[in-house]
Amino acid sequence: MNAKPDIAGVYDVQRVWRDFPILARQVHGKPLVFLDSAASSQRPESVIAAVDEYERMHHANVHRGVHQLSQEATALFERARERVRDFVNAASSRGVIFTRGTTESINLVAQAYARPRLQRGDEILLTGLEHHANIVPWQLVAGQTGAIVKAVPIDRRGVIDVADVASHMNERTRIVACAQVSNALGTVLPVREITRLAHARGAVVLIDGAQAVPHQRVDLKALDCDFYAFSAHKMYGPTGIGALIGRESLLEAMPPWQGGGDMILTVSFEKTTFNELPFKFEAGTPNISGAVGMAAAIDYIDSLGIDNIHAHEQRLLAIATRKLEAVPGLTIIGTAPDKAAVISFTIDGIHPHDLGTILDSEGVAVRTGHHCAMPVMEFFNVPATARASFACYSRESDIDALVTALARAREVFT
Amino acid sequence: MDLKDLYRDVILDHNKSPRLFGRLDPADSSADGHNPLCGDRLHVTVKLEGDRVSDLRFDGKGCAISVASASLMCEAVKGKRRAEIAHLFNEIHDVLTHHDAPVPDDLGKLAALSGVREFPVRVKCASLCWHTLNAALDRSSEPVQTE
Numbered sequence: 001m002n003a004k005p006d007i008a009g010v011y012d013v014q015r016v017w018r019d020f021p022i023l024a025r026q027v028h029g030k031p032l033v034f035l036d037s038a039a040s041s042q043r044p045e046s047v048i049a050a051v052d053e054y055e056r057m058h059h060a061n062v063h064r065g066v067h068q069l070s071q072e073a074t075a076l077f078e079r080a081r082e083r084v085r086d087f088v089n090a091a092s093s094r095g096v097i098f099t100r101g102t103t104e105s106i107n108l109v110a111q112a113y114a115r116p117r118l119q120r121g122d123e124i125l126l127t128g129l130e131h132h133a134n135i136v137p138w139q140l141v142a143g144q145t146g147a148i149v150k151a152v153p154i155d156r157r158g159v160i161d162v163a164d165v166a167s168h169m170n171e172r173t174r175i176v177a178c179a180q181v182s183n184a185l186g187t188v189l190p191v192r193e194i195t196r197l198a199h200a201r202g203a204v205v206l207i208d209g210a211q212a213v214p215h216q217r218v219d220l221k222a223l224d225c226d227f228y229a230f231s232a233h234k235m236y237g238p239t240g241i242g243a244l245i246g247r248e249s250l251l252e253a254m255p256p257w258q259g260g261g262d263m264i265l266t267v268s269f270e271k272t273t274f275n276e277l278p279f280k281f282e283a284g285t286p287n288i289s290g291a292v293g294m295a296a297a298i299d300y301i302d303s304l305g306i307d308n309i310h311a312h313e314q315r316l317l318a319i320a321t322r323k324l325e326a327v328p329g330l331t332i333i334g335t336a337p338d339k340a341a342v343i344s345f346t347i348d349g350i351h352p353h354d355l356g357t358i359l360d361s362e363g364v365a366v367r368t369g370h371h372c373a374m375p376v377m378e379f380f381n382v383p384a385t386a387r388a389s390f391a392c393y394s395r396e397s398d399i400d401a402l403v404t405a406l407a408r409a410r411e412v413f414t
Numbered sequence: 415m416d417l418k419d420l421y422r423d424v425i426l427d428h429n430k431s432p433r434l435f436g437r438l439d440p441a442d443s444s445a446d447g448h449n450p451l452c453g454d455r456l457h458v459t460v461k462l463e464g465d466r467v468s469d470l471r472f473d474g475k476g477c478a479i480s481v482a483s484a485s486l487m488c489e490a491v492k493g494k495r496r497a498e499i500a501h502l503f504n505e506i507h508d509v510l511t512h513h514d515a516p517v518p519d520d521l522g523k524l525a526a527l528s529g530v531r532e533f534p535v536r537v538k539c540a541s542l543c544w545h546t547l548n549a550a551l552d553r554s555s556e557p558v559q560t561e
Contacts, residue, residue, distance in 0.1 A: 383453030
């Protein structure tokens with residue numbers, strides 16, 4: 001059974017931790033301390049079991065056969081779509097498109113929405129916090145259309161100021177694309193205000209929600225953005241599956257971006273008519289088991305309660321910030337007042353990659369490098385940082401293990 | 415895996431106080447090396463006398479393994495002929511990439527890098543400087559990458 005917070009509302013992290021079989025393993029003879037969930041989170045038993053049951057009992061192609069298995073697979077796949085819709089409170093499941101993940105979702109919008117519409121000199125506005133997945137697709141489409149990519153700079157805390165966003169918009173701004181939560185620093189961006197500003201100027205808004213959905217409640221009806229992208233593997237689901245949630249009127253007007261089976265109604269060598277939403281954007285046999293796993297991950301999050309997860313992680317963030325600030329020579333990069341449970345840091349005299357290797361030898365997994373956010377690293381004038389990120393299963397003892405391993409790193413380097 | 419095998423005293427010393435650090439100006443050749451995954455950047459300048467590297471310097475930023483490897487390399491190749499340098503490169507390459515390769519006696523202090531092979535993801539850190547030196551010797555102006 002999934003762990004649930006007990007009736008007193010106390011979040012029993014040890015029970016949650018036990019739901020994730022991989023966390024019990026050892027690394028280099030030490031108990032695993034997994035602090036790299038922002039790169040990819042682990043999967044609970046219930047997700048593993050749901051995928052396993054699908055493979056053993058229900059697999060067939062979807063939307064094709066009249067036989068029993070195809071109907072079961074189709075029902076599971078479409079149930080998953082409805083779970084995704086419900087999870088982010090999207091308007092309708094017709095606007096929920098399964099993709100390989102956030103990156104593919106953004107590329108879909110860049111190629112199928114932006115490319116046919118952008119004119120030379122039109123502007124795409126990003127922020128200085130973006131992951132490469134929310135930069136490069138726009139640079140590609142800018143190269144194809146003559147549009148210009150601009151970025152709102154961050155301040156020394158890693159914050160994006162709404163007034164700065166406003167001052168970077170003009171009559172040529174067509175698309176505003178930004179993360180809801182920065183993967184490199186953890187900053188939570190004011191996406192609702194940014195969306196309002198953009199809409200007031202007639203621009204369309206894409207939000208990269210990859211780092212937001214595992215940590216906080218997302219309500220797309222309230223947010224009102226035009227496109228929202230996220231991945232299952234950062235929210236306890238499988239890799240290779242994610243979603244693009246789009247405004248139906250925009251999706252209807254967009255051409256398909258890949259051709260193949262499932263996205264058509266009729267094909268002759270003279271003319272093809274395309275399928276309706278969302279299938280128009282789902283060419284080929286989809287990642288059915290991935291969608292089943294994604295739905296199971298949403299069920300799991302719901303069983304804990306996303307607000308309980310948020311509160312737990314915020315508590316850990318406060319403790320970890322305090323304990324890491326006490327480590328000699330340690331500097332936290334990214335000190336926004338509103339942060340998700342992500343801490344990027346450097347240590348004087350120890351390169352992040354040396355740190356990563358030493359922590360790994362102690363069983364502590366952190367991400368080291370540029371976090372696919374090289375503009376952020378450049379802004380803070382560091383080649384790389386170490387990053388500890390927390391999830392529903394992270395424990396206070398994991399923070400203590402990190403601090404102990406950091407002391408070990410200082411021993412090696414002095 | 416033993417951390418002591420990776421971070422030997424020689425490595426820590428050369429990381430802390432890199433030898434032949436800086437740039438030669440004028441130089442006969444130079445090259446940039448970049449490891450995009452780590453963000454490591456090295457610049458190597460060389461002076462040549464005929465077939466011999468009469469002097470060289472490196473500078474840049476990187477992890478302890480890449481800085482120490484560059485420092486040890488500069489010491490090892492200074493004054494050597496191209497063929498001798500190529501021979502050293504082949505030896506160090508074998509030591510870094512083959513788990514069971516014997517460590518040749520003539521590697522000298524470079525043998526301190528042999529522990530890197532127990533840490534496969536760090537091999538590129540140790541080899542970046544050698545690729546950069548080779549690029550400088552080939553008079554290539556293109557930045558080299560180990561990714």
